[in-house]
Amino acid sequence: MVSKGTATLNFSNGHPPVELPIYSGSVGPDVVDIRALGGKAGMFTYDPGFMSTASCSSTITYIDGDKGVLLYRGYPIEQLAQQCDFLEVCYLLLNGELPNAPQKQQFDDTVKRHTMLHEQLVRFYSGFRRDAHPMAVMVGVVGALSAFYHEAMDISDARHREVSAFRLIAKLPTITAMAYKYNQGQPFMYPRNSLNYVENFMHMMFATPCEEYRPNPVLVRALDRILILHADHEQNASTSTVRLAGSSGANPFACISAGIACLWGPAHGGANEACLKMLEEIGDVSRIGQYIKRAKDKDDSFKLMGFGHRVYKNFDPRAKLMRETCHGVLNELGLKDDRLFKLAVELEKIALEDDYFISKKLYPNVDFYSGLIYQAMGFPVAMFPVLFAIPRTSGWLAQWQEMRADAEQKHRLRQAGRGPDGEAQITEDPDHDAPDVRELLPLRKQRVLHRGLV
Ligand code: CMC
Numbered sequence: 001m002v003s004k005g006t007a008t009l010n011f012s013n014g015h016p017p018v019e020l021p022i023y024s025g026s027v028g029p030d031v032v033d034i035r036a037l038g039g040k041a042g043m044f045t046y047d048p049g050f051m052s053t054a055s056c057s058s059t060i061t062y063i064d065g066d067k068g069v070l071l072y073r074g075y076p077i078e079q080l081a082q083q084c085d086f087l088e089v090c091y092l093l094l095n096g097e098l099p100n101a102p103q104k105q106q107f108d109d110t111v112k113r114h115t116m117l118h119e120q121l122v123r124f125y126s127g128f129r130r131d132a133h134p135m136a137v138m139v140g141v142v143g144a145l146s147a148f149y150h151e152a153m154d155i156s157d158a159r160h161r162e163v164s165a166f167r168l169i170a171k172l173p174t175i176t177a178m179a180y181k182y183n184q185g186q187p188f189m190y191p192r193n194s195l196n197y198v199e200n201f202m203h204m205m206f207a208t209p210c211e212e213y214r215p216n217p218v219l220v221r222a223l224d225r226i227l228i229l230h231a232d233h234e235q236n237a238s239t240s241t242v243r244l245a246g247s248s249g250a251n252p253f254a255c256i257s258a259g260i261a262c263l264w265g266p267a268h269g270g271a272n273e274a275c276l277k278m279l280e281e282i283g284d285v286s287r288i289g290q291y292i293k294r295a296k297d298k299d300d301s302f303k304l305m306g307f308g309h310r311v312y313k314n315f316d317p318r319a320k321l322m323r324e325t326c327h328g329v330l331n332e333l334g335l336k337d338d339r340l341f342k343l344a345v346e347l348e349k350i351a352l353e354d355d356y357f358i359s360k361k362l363y364p365n366v367d368f369y370s371g372l373i374y375q376a377m378g379f380p381v382a383m384f385p386v387l388f389a390i391p392r393t394s395g396w397l398a399q400w401q402e403m404r405a406d407a408e409q410k411h412r413l414r415q416a417g418r419g420p421d422g423e424a425q426i427t428e429d430p431d432h433d434a435p436d437v438r439e440l441l442p443l444r445k446q447r448v449l450h451r452g453l454v
Pocket residue numbers: 233267268271295296302303304305306307308309310311360362365366367
């Protein structure tokens with residue numbers, strides 16, 4: 001990062017001003033480097049949720065939420081979604097550049113050679129209840145991979161990190177499909193090396209030993225594109241979880257399992273399910289007005305699912321590609337008159353013309369159409385967040401690798417202290433006009449545990 005001068009922080013409590021460096025990254029807003037603040041002023045910044053804090057510097061993904069731009073390693077998502085396949089995008093995220101033809105061939109072949117699960121790991125499935133949520137199975141089985149690859153678990157070894165990345169990218173579809181088959185009571189379908197990544201996943205999901213299954217090429221291309229759209233999204237909750245887990249030196253399987261656990265939350269990987277449920281609830285085009293009214297009512301907790309985004313204050317570029325993909329898939333399946341699809345198109349149109357949504361910059365996000373596509377392809381709702389976890393694994397791995405290579409990445413989050421009863425613990429010292437908070441530590445309330453030694 002390039003130095004861009006300094007910022008001066010003035011204190012109303014009499015503490016002398018503190019100068020902090022400003023840096024400019026190659027893209028995005030400048031940053032004030034506050035690392036020295038604790039040492040110079042004895043204070044932390046308070047930024048719950050890190051909404052105004054860059055937790056790391058990264059070269060992987062860039063989002064301009066105001067302009068609706070998403071870049072992976074500098075390439076616009078639209079170009080990647082239209083001109084690449086998912087494994088090329090994995091290569092790009094992990095290596096910083098798109099592969100040439102031999103590199104691509106080698107990458108694809110290596111992934112193919114890692115798709116099977118250890119047979120002892122396959123037996124883990126019978127320990128789960130039949131009705132286990134597939135994300136619960138994923139958290140368990142992906143974490144359990146740590147128990148199988150002791151020969152390549154040295155995270156300081158670049159080759160070990162690379163092999164682990166291949167294993168995870170290759171095995172995620174197999175683990176997912178087995179979770180589904182187990183739930184359905186159907187036999188596991190083992191991977192087939194004659195198929196590409198997405199074809200193979202669809203084969204493991206939807207084939208049975210009883211008859212020939214040929215994945216529909218239109219659906220294969222659509223799913224491949226959806227994987228690309230979900231591959232990375234900068235420092236979101238699950239990616240930050242993976243980085244934080246990895247900062248302790250935890251192995252990559254444990255870190256990715258932590259990322260999956262975070263992704264499972266309804267505010268992250270579950271919004272497309274909520275969107276589908278909302279469309280079902282609205283039920284008919286004639287009822288859209290009523291629901292738009294509810295979404296605008298401050299006293300009503302109802303929100304238009306699939307609309308709005310923490311970062312995008314413009315069209316989520318992934319949403320446009322999703323809408324296009326949705327059209328293609330439903331057309332292919334003869335479902336273009338699907339009731340919920342028509343409802344979604346009309347709802348989007350009405351909301352985009354409504355002053356409330358325009359003034360608050362609320363646009364459709366990636367989840368508005370994805371649930372409709374998955375449902376049309378035959379994926380049950382519980383599988384939706386898993387379809388997010390498969391591609392995001394490549395982004396998590398790229399971020400994990402970047403974090404491991406970054407000497408500045410030492411994680412220790414801090415807090416603004418509040419007493420056990422919720423009171424602020426640092427009170428102003430009446431004898432000092434300009435208190436140094438470190439000197440006030442003895443004033444903090446402490447509780448005494450009245451218990452004898454056992
Ligand atoms: N419907 C109606 N009103 C909304 C909506 C919505 N979907 N989203 C935001 N608003 C209103 C909100 O009530 C607030 O109004 P006011 O200014 O009067 O208080 C204003 O717009 C700004 O909202 P906000 O909550 O400050 O916006 P945010 O950027 O913090 O929240 C959000 C973003 C995604 C949590 C929110 O838009 C939302 O809940 N959307 C619906 C759920 C959804 O689709 N989630 C998926 C997000 S994409 C996931 C991904 O990228 O992985």
